Amino acid sequence: MAAVELTKDNFDEVVGGADIALVDFWAAWCGPCRQFAPVFEKAAEKHGDIVFGKVDTEAQQELAAAFQITSIPTLMAVREKVVLYAQPGALPATALEDLIAKVREVDMAEVHREAEAQRQAQGGPGTPA
Secondary structure, eight states, rough: OOOEEEOTTHHHHHHTTOEEEEEEOOTOOHHHHHHHHHHHHHHHHHHHHHHHEETTTTTTTTHHHHTOSSSSSSSEEETTEEEEEEEESEEEEEEHHHHHHHHHHHOOOHHHHHHHHHHHHHTTOOOOO
């Protein structure tokens, strides 16, 4: 499946509705972004169960700002609405495959337990009265 163009209007629906999503923050003028694009597209074709999305940081400045993107390309991995990875830099194909394998292996029940414990410790939403 080809990568999906993400905008502020569809980001939450597309990424939030996916079990696993990889998001590439890029711009047309960025040389490393152009080098990474075919690697990202090839992985998208290989992993049909993962949503691959692309955010054009020039066209979607508000979305890039919301995720504090200061360097491109930046790759973000999201699983069950939790950002597990967000790093700038173009990955070679083997490193991208390794990242995908690691994201698949994460014990999300444990991640959600830890997140809930942090929310309660900080007195955030979900804290019993």
